[in-house]
Amino acid sequence: MEQLLHDLIRQAANDSTAFDNLFTKYLPLVRTVIRTYHLREFDRDDWLQESRIAMLKAAQHFDGSSGSQFGAYYRMVLLSHIRSLLRRHYAQKRAADAQSFLIEQIALERLLPGGRLDVAEEQFLMRVELPQFYQQLSTIEQTILLRLMQESSGTFTAKEQRLIRQIRQKLIRFTSQ
Incomplete structure (x- = not known):
């Protein structure tokens, strides 16, 4: 039987x-193992496919000459494969965080009420994905925001100052979502 x-x-x-x-x-073993894991956007078929990949690796590298059991070996390979998937998944989440960035301090000081960045930091952690926020702005607001971020001591007309206040309000709404 073992042969x-x-x-x-x-x-x-x-x-x-x-x-x-x-x-x-070995499907019962697979079901038992994958039941304890969950990844967003991974359905049952994805888990079964990943289990098949692990099975192929196990079958290619298994050497039962020392008396080891294939079931235990496959379980070890499957768990290792799943951990690699989890690491990759969470690394992608961290990459998204790394790609987001804070609006420069000078722009924040101009946008926040009273220009007090330290007060805002005490009240909430200000982390903005600029592209997402930027897309919510009108074309003229986008232009003003870019200018605000690039110029450390620019002068703004009354109309531009009104637009800065509008951007400030949108930023406050955006960060409180």
């Missing part, structure tokens, strides 16, 4: 029918 399993494992590395038979044999 049949070893033959099936060796065949599974190169034969899709043998691979399907081996995967079906």
Whole structure:
């Protein structure tokens, strides 16, 4: 019986029918393992596909000559594969955070009521994804915001100052969402 399993494992590395038979044999193990994990945008079929990838790796590298059991080896490979998926998933989330950036302090001081950045920081953590906020602005507001961020001591007309106040209000609404 054990020899049949070893033959099936060796065949599974190169034969899709043998691979399907081996995967079906270990499907209860797969279901038990993947039940404890959740990734956004991953459905059951994705988890099964990832389990198949881990099964192929296990079948290609398994050496039962030392008496080790394939089930335990496959479980170890599957868990390692899942942890790699989790690391990659959370690294992508961190990459999104790294790509977001704070509006420069000078622009914040001009936008925040009273120009007091330290007060705003005490009340809430001001972290803005500028592209998302920027897209909510009208063309003229976008122009003023860019100018505000680039000029450290620019002078603004009364109309531009009114637009800065509008941008300030939009920024406050945006950050409180």
